[in-house]
Structures are given as structure tokens and as C-alpha cells.
Amino acid sequence: MFGGKQALLTIYKNATPQQVQPARGMATLKAISIRLKSVKNIQKITQSMKMVSAAKYSRAERDLRQARPYGEGAKLFFHKAEVPEDPVDDKSSRKLLVAVTSDRGLCGGVHTQVARAIRSQLEGDGRNTQIICIGDKSKAILQRLYGKNIALVASEVGRRPPTFLDASKIALEISKHNFSSGKIVYNKFRSVVSYATSELPLFSAAAVEAAPKLNVYDSLDADVINSYLEFSLASLLFYTMKESACSEQSSRMTAMDNASKNAGEMIDKLTLTFNRTRQAVITRELIEIISGAAALE
Numbered sequence: 328m329f330g331g332k333q334a335l336l337t338i339y340k341n342a343t344p345q346q347v348q349p350a351r352g353m354a355t356l357k358a359i360s361i362r363l364k365s366v367k368n369i370q371k372i373t374q375s376m377k378m379v380s381a382a383k384y385s386r387a388e389r390d391l392r393q394a395r396p397y398g399e400g401a402k403l404f405f406h407k408a409e410v411p412e413d414p415v416d417d418k419s420s421r422k423l424l425v426a427v428t429s430d431r432g433l434c435g436g437v438h439t440q441v442a443r444a445i446r447s448q449l450e451g452d453g454r455n456t457q458i459i460c461i462g463d464k465s466k467a468i469l470q471r472l473y474g475k476n477i478a479l480v481a482s483e484v485g486r487r488p489p490t491f492l493d494a495s496k497i498a499l500e501i502s503k504h505n506f507s508s509g510k511i512v513y514n515k516f517r518s519v520v521s522y523a524t525s526e527l528p529l530f531s532a533a534a535v536e537a538a539p540k541l542n543v544y545d546s547l548d549a550d551v552i553n554s555y556l557e558f559s560l561a562s563l564l565f566y567t568m569k570e571s572a573c574s575e576q577s578s579r580m581t582a583m584d585n586a587s588k589n590a591g592e593m594i595d596k597l598t599l600t601f602n603r604t605r606q607a608v609i610t611r612e613l614i615e616i617i618s619g620a621a622a623l624e
Contacts, residue, residue, distance in 0.1 A: 355604055363597045370590035376433070377583035384519075384576035390488060391516060391573045397491075398527075398566025401559040405530060408538040412508075412528040421455050423509030423529060424448065425501065425564075426469070427571045428462035429485025434579035437514055437571075440524045442468035444512050449473055459501055461568065478504060489572055494565035501564075502557055507531055513567040514574035520581055522574035527563055532556055 424445050428438040442465050449456060457478040460466040466480045481497050509529030514522045535541065535552055 356601065356608065359597060359601045359604060363594065363601060366590055366593050366597065370587055370594065373583045373586040373590060377580055377587060380576050380580040380583060384573065384580055387488065387569070387573040387576045388516075391569045394566050394569040397562040398570075401562045401566075402527070404555075404559065405528070405535075407540065408535065408544070409540045410530050410535055410538045420507040421457065421505060423457050423459065423501070423504060423506035425459040425509065425511045425529070426461060426465035427511060427513035427564075427567045428460070428465040429571070429575055430463045430482060431485040431575075432464060433582060434575050435582045437522070437575050437578045438462070438464035439468065441465055441512050441514065441571075444524050444526070445469060446472070448510075449476065457504060457506070459497075459504075461497060461564075484568075485572070485575065489565065489568040491561065491565050494568060495561045498557060498561040498564050501560060508534070511563060511567050513571045516570050516573040516577065519577050522578065527567060529560070529563075530556070 426441050426445055428441055432438070445458065445465075446469070449458075453473065453476060456476055458469060458473065458476045460469065460477055460480045462484040463480065463482055466477060470477065479500055481500075484493075506529070508531070511527040511529060513525060513527070515525040516522055532549075532553055535556065536549070541547065
């Protein structure tokens, strides 16, 4: 009997790694276990980010309701004066495009939609077009093809809610650039699960002074017009930054919710695979023990 056990031990010592099935099975179980633990940790992170985004979204929506009169008032002035949105284009006209994004990702296609809208306007001849990037995300997307068109980048956007002071600083830098016409490209908030990429026109002082119905406003001279243009630019930027921030938080909340659901489905599949693999390993070991015991009889 002892000789039979010794012979069985000799067989196991001389076996190749491909023939030692339990060791290979245990390695597979360990790999699945590590991956399962990793996916569970990711799910905890996405669930936490969803809760943080939900809190930030409620505040962003509340701030947006207070910021909308700034944008609506500025748009109403240009509408009443009937300032033309599309002046006559010529080779010497300079255009300005302002991309309103942020520095933070993991929020779906919010930043990509803005960059895509700007790319569609730059296709063809974009030599006389300058780009102002509010946020590093739009810069990262547009820099590869249109790096020469980027004139200014405003960083550190999105970490905290935008304020009117932030918009005023950006408006001051934008006012230093000479342009004939311009647009602000941003994401307009609609609902928790919906936003739309929209545009707002920017007007130069010459276009406003040439408006046909500017005389409906009294006591307007060049200084008053320039002062109001600076204030209206800051107001429009503040309004669009609030719209973009609210759209970003709602999109991030939805993205993290979808990521948590996907992680849950992956956890279920990995758990099922782990249980099946463990059952197969145990069954194979039992078969080998029974076969070895039968061979020794």
C-alpha cells in the first residue's frame, strides 16, 4: 500500500504544468477574484460620483434660474435694435468662436458636442477665425487640427460653480480681440436627461452702431455703447457658463448611473463565472482523488 502511494506521489512530481489541472484552475479563480474585486471598487466610485453630481446638479439648476435674466436681457437688447446676426462676409472679416466647456470629464459627450459644432464651422477656410476655449476639454479636442486658430484658453473652469467675476475676466480678455462677428457655442440645459448644443451671436461695436433701430434707446453714444457691450458680453458668458455647468452635472449624473448599472451587470457575470469555475475545480479534484484511490486498490 505504501509503495502505491509513493508511486502516485512520483507521478505528480514528474507531471508538467499543463497536466496539473488544479493549479491552473486555482490561478483562474484568483484572476477572476481580483477582477471581481476591482469591478466592485469601481462601482463604489461611480455610485459616489453619482451622488456628488446629484448634489451639484441641484445647486447648478438653482443658480441657472437666477442667471437666465442676464442672458435674456442681453439678447433682448440686440433683438430690439435689430442688429444683424450675419454681417456681409468678405476676405478681411474676422470671426470669433467661443467654446464653453470645462476642465473635467466623465460626463458623456457634453464637451465633444461643442467641439464638433465648432469643427463644422471651421471646415474649409478657417484662417480668419479665432477660437476662445473656456475649459481645457475643448482645447484638447480642437488643438490637434485647429491649434493655430486657438487664441485664448481659460483654465480652472468646472471645479467650482462659475461666477460673474469669472465671466467678467474672460469677457475682458475677449474684448481685446478684434472681430467682425462671433458666436458662443454652449450646451443649453433642457432637462435632467436632455441638453442641446446651441449658439449665441456676438456683435462688434460697429455692427451695433449700424443697427437700424438703435434710436429706440435714448442717450446712446460711443462710450455708452462700448460700456454696454462689455457688460452684455460678460452677461452672455455668465449665462452660457451656467447653462453649460448645469448640462455637465446632469450628464455626469446620468453617465455615472449608467456606469454603476454596467458594473453591476459585470459583477453578476463574474460571480457566475467564478462559481462555475470553482465548481469545476472541485469536481475535477474529486475525480482525481477517486481515480487515484481506485488505482491503488
